[in-house]
Amino acid sequence: MCCMLMREMRGKLILIEGLDRTGKTTQVDALAERLRGCGLKVVAAKFPNRESEIGQLINRYLTNRDFQLPDQAVHLLFSANRWEYIEELKRQLNDGYCVVLDRYVFSGVAYSAAKGTPGMDLQWCLQPDKGLLKPDLTLFLTNEDSESIANRAGFGEERYEDSDFQLKVKQKFHEAFDAYCQEGELRTVNVTGKGIEQVSAEIWDVIEPLLHETRATNEFKYF
Ligand code: TMP
Secondary structure: HHHHHHHHHHOOEEEEEEEOOOOOOHHHHHHHHHHEEEEEEOOOOOOOOEEEEHHHHHHHHHHOOOOOOOOHHHHHOOOOOOOOOOOHHHHHHHHHEEEEEEOOOOHHHHHOOOOOOOOOOOOHHHHHOOEEEEEEEEEEEEOHHHHHHHOOOOOOOOOOOOHHHHHHHHHHHHHHHHHHHHOOOOEEEEEOOHHHHHHHHHHHHHHHHHHOOOOOOOOEEEE
């Protein structure tokens, strides 16, 4: 009932972004299930993809603080990890799959720019991702304070899970959205104090109208 119009067009590219431990992966899975329930073909993909060889290096960097790499090199690895998937992503969308991404270019820009490394401003950070696909809609899961992130289970296990750093990342996310999102391409969902079901319902309220959009959307948009 909800999605008949989408079948004639390429699938939508939906991105869920957010700070660490804001429940992105849970919400990506829930959204994918709900879209499937509408009869859509759906793929969910997570970045970094830790399965590929590049992804394994990234995983080593994130989980082992003794593994040192220059910030520029790490940034390029994350970008390369997205480029590994580009042809498959285009094929999936052209085949009518709705693709739900768990992190993408905005995470790449925000986390690297938040390090404050000389020369690594937003523009520098976006450069290697230029030419990747721009999502039809980005949902940003955010919270009002760093404590609500720090209290989440597992926080602190990986390299970037530090409250002060997360606040810098949050700021950079906003700068990146201001710089690279056009009107209507971004929606923010505040997850503070909300349960999984409530956040899912708020996300669905944003996504459902997108499924009824009649505008031709076969053209890809690029960063
Ligand atoms: P995850 O916890 O969603 O698997 O993400 C792993 C970490 O990698 C998280 O702290 C965000 C960070 N990250 C980057 O620094 N650059 C990127 O391009 C991406 C996709 C993630």
